[in-house]
Amino acid sequence: MSESIARLVMRTTANNLPLSRDDRPYQWSTTTYCDTLNWSIFRAAQKGSAMQLRIREYHRTRPQGVMNPGAAWIEFKDDEEDTSLKERFGVSMDVARAFLRGEMALPDPDHGLAERAGRLLKDGARPVVVTQYNRLAYNSLDTAVRITADHNLMYFALPWEARDDNDHPSPLGSLLAMEPDVIVEMKWYGELPHWAIDLHAYLKENTREERPSKFIVAMRWLLGETDGAKKRKK
Amino acid sequence: MKAVEDAIRSDAPATRVVVVEDDQASADVLQRRLQANGMVVSVAHDGRRGIELVEELLPDLVLLDVMLPDTDGYDVCLRIKSNSSTAPIPVIFLSARGEVVDKVRGLSCGAADYITKPFQAAELLARIDAVLGQARNPRVPRLARSAERAAGERRVARVAIADGALRAHVEQLLATRFDLAEDSDTPDVVLLEGNASLPADAPEDVAVVRVTAGRGSDDRTELIPVDVQLPRIVDLTVREHDLDHDLQSAAEALIVLAAAIASHDRPSTGHTERVAARAVQIGRALGLDESTRMTIRLGALLRDVGHARLPGSLLAKSGELSPDERGMLERHPVLGEEILAGFKRLSGLLPIVRHHHERLDGTGYPDGLRAEQIPLEVRIVTVADRFEALLADRSDRPAVSESEAVRILQGAVARGELDAAVVAALATQVRANGGN
Numbered sequence A: 001m002s003e004s005i006a007r008l009v010m011r012t013t014a015n016n017l018p019l020s021r022d023d024r025p026y027q028w029s030t031t032t033y034c035d036t037l038n039w040s041i042f043r044a045a046q047k048g049s050a051m052q053l054r055i056r057e058y059h060r061t062r063p064q065g066v067m068n069p070g071a072a073w074i075e076f077k078d079d080e081e082d083t084s085l086k087e088r089f090g091v092s093m094d095v096a097r098a099f100l101r102g103e104m105a106l107p108d109p110d111h112g113l114a115e116r117a118g119r120l121l122k123d124g125a126r127p128v129v130v131t132q133y134n135r136l137a138y139n140s141l142d143t144a145v146r147i148t149a150d151h152n153l154m155y156f157a158l159p160w161e162a163r164d165d166n167d168h169p170s171p172l173g174s175l176l177a178m179e180p181d182v183i184v185e186m187k188w189y190g191e192l193p194h195w196a197i198d199l200h201a202y203l204k205e206n207t208r209e210e211r212p213s214k215f216i217v218a219m220r221w222l223l224g225e226t227d228g229a230k231k232r233k234k
Numbered sequence B: 001m002k003a004v005e006d007a008i009r010s011d012a013p014a015t016r017v018v019v020v021e022d023d024q025a026s027a028d029v030l031q032r033r034l035q036a037n038g039m040v041v042s043v044a045h046d047g048r049r050g051i052e053l054v055e056e057l058l059p060d061l062v063l064l065d066v067m068l069p070d071t072d073g074y075d076v077c078l079r080i081k082s083n084s085s086t087a088p089i090p091v092i093f094l095s096a097r098g099e100v101v102d103k104v105r106g107l108s109c110g111a112a113d114y115i116t117k118p119f120q121a122a123e124l125l126a127r128i129d130a131v132l133g134q135a136r137n138p139r140v141p142r143l144a145r146s147a148e149r150a151a152g153e154r155r156v157a158r159v160a161i162a163d164g165a166l167r168a169h170v171e172q173l174l175a176t177r178f179d180l181a182e183d184s185d186t187p188d189v190v191l192l193e194g195n196a197s198l199p200a201d202a203p204e205d206v207a208v209v210r211v212t213a214g215r216g217s218d219d220r221t222e223l224i225p226v227d228v229q230l231p232r233i234v235d236l237t238v239r240e241h242d243l244d245h246d247l248q249s250a251a252e253a254l255i256v257l258a259a260a261i262a263s264h265d266r267p268s269t270g271h272t273e274r275v276a277a278r279a280v281q282i283g284r285a286l287g288l289d290e291s292t293r294m295t296i297r298l299g300a301l302l303r304d305v306g307h308a309r310l311p312g313s314l315l316a317k318s319g320e321l322s323p324d325e326r327g328m329l330e331r332h333p334v335l336g337e338e339i340l341a342g343f344k345r346l347s348g349l350l351p352i353v354r355h356h357h358e359r360l361d362g363t364g365y366p367d368g369l370r371a372e373q374i375p376l377e378v379r380i381v382t383v384a385d386r387f388e389a390l391l392a393d394r395s396d397r398p399a400v401s402e403s404e405a406v407r408i409l410q411g412a413v414a415r416g417e418l419d420a421a422v423v424a425a426l427a428t429q430v431r432a433n434g435g436n
Helices: A003-016 A040-046 A093-100 A113-122 A194-206 A214-222 B002-009 B024-036 B047-057 B073-082 B100-108 B121-135 B164-174 B230-265 B271-285 B290-302 B305-309 B312-316 B323-329 B332-340 B344-355 B376-390 B402-414 B420-432
Strands: A027-035 A050-059 A071-079 A084-092 A126-139 A145-157 A175-178 A183-188 B016-020 B040-044 B061-065 B091-095 B113-116 B155-160 B178-180 B189-193 B207-212
Touching: A003 A126, A003 A145, A003 A183, A003 A194, A027 A040, A027 A214, A040 A050, A040 A214, A050 A093, A050 A113, A071 A093, A071 A113, A084 A093, A084 A113, A126 A214, A126 B420, A145 A214, A145 B073, A145 B420, A175 A214, A175 B073, A175 B420, A183 A194, A214 B420, B016 B024, B016 B047, B024 B040, B024 B121, B040 B047, B047 B061, B047 B073, B061 B073, B061 B121, B073 B091, B073 B100, B091 B100, B091 B121, B100 B113, B113 B121, B155 B164, B155 B230, B164 B178, B164 B189, B164 B230, B189 B230, B207 B230, B271 B290, B271 B376, B271 B420, B290 B344, B290 B376, B305 B332, B312 B323, B332 B344, B344 B376, B376 B402, B376 B420, B402 B420
Parallel strands: B016 B040, B016 B061, B061 B091, B091 B113, B155 B178, B155 B189, B189 B207
Antiparallel strands: A027 A050, A027 A126, A050 A071, A071 A084, A126 A145, A145 A175, A145 A183
């Protein structure tokens, strides 16, 4: 949606929900997504069912590279038709790099996602595409409702490479595309409060375009499956 | 166009500023104020034109309004900072939006400063000076040194040693063979004590000799004792350093040879040079440094030098090759590597020469390397080679347009043959140039 509509939405949200403690305003999120040489994760994601493997970093100013020394989150997201399961592990970037190289396993107590991710890496999954954006996030204290607005969303290619040094970030490849709009997401479970029902209706009315996941959009740009010249619906 | 012409016409070393400001009156005031302080100013009134001006002029500084008619200043700043050619150019936001979140957002996009309107001219100029002072590299540009040296002319040595007595001793020894650098001289060699750092104003590619008042050392850092042998050792170091610079000349001679061979092999002239130029462009788009881009260029120019060892009849043959002929042709990367292996200083190019027909999925030749086993420089040359080949007519198919060639290469990416990020960099260039 447009920035002006998004501002209205987030103002209403701010009147009802506290700012998320995990997301600071105008902080940059950098997410590095993995895929295999035959793009098996992307192909599965397009069919609505995929196990995603990604590395997330947070910075106050936009970094020029990915996998910067410091803290990182390894995230697994398993999307099925009706459900979505996500696990994240806060680790140092050294550990994240070692995990991507297949040198280190992660604890896997409940859902088997880390083990499946390990198999993907064994099958050749490597970092291939990156998103960067500013996120403004609000969620209820019981986390039943979460509303986020992502703007300045950029998609980058990442050259295929093997990194065996942990000290230097990997430089970003070409800028594939920038989103002109703000991506607003509303997630909840259980019953929505009245204000959120109204807000959801307002969101539906004013949405310019419903989007697939950032991963799918980024991969379409990377593989030339999006027509960059296509005009947006106004 | 006038803004570009004005900026190009000015050959004085003035600070060049691009102002992106939609309000005509504000832009005029700003332009006059900056010009009065010796700056060359180009003005754009919207974001799209602002980005065009920055990419064309590569100015020293961009002053950027946040609220623009076609987009916002944050978007313009991000585009400047995401293009490896323009990323180093400092950006200062000028905006009436003075809330903390606006400033944080501007700075987080990569801006060097954020100034709230209305501002005093003195403050603006002071901030510009501060930002430019941080951005300017005090080092002498690498190409600034004269490549020519008159016969018999003495080399210039700079003794950057803090200890006064040791410095005087070293200068006394060197005076027999070297001129000692004055402040304004560009030295050929810098002498340092022990592991001391090179002075910030020393040329980037200067020869360095590390000395010690003791007996020298045989650990990782070679320290030369200060004795009567020092001038001879320094002289040898400078000569060896010059030889490295001569690598370029030697490589050029080989390139002439390779180009001569290529002109026999291919119906279209200039293919090799176009591949090299294209590969360098891709390397630049991927943010590779100058030295790596030079390796890519030389590797691309020499990649098919192995053709010199193949029968001319095989290279000239049109139509389908027999399996034996194909096997022989596919030996050219190995033959090329053998030819160049004798040139120790060209060792950095050998992976490009040997592996430029490898594919990420392991179906290439001669070694069937896979994915990250193939260095990025090689993958870039491979893409440039295949792209330029598609643009030329061949006996078995006509030339295709640049856009169509990109689509064909994207198909190869989908099959796992080529690096997606390298082809994406190429596609971005073709789109930016309006690909035919």
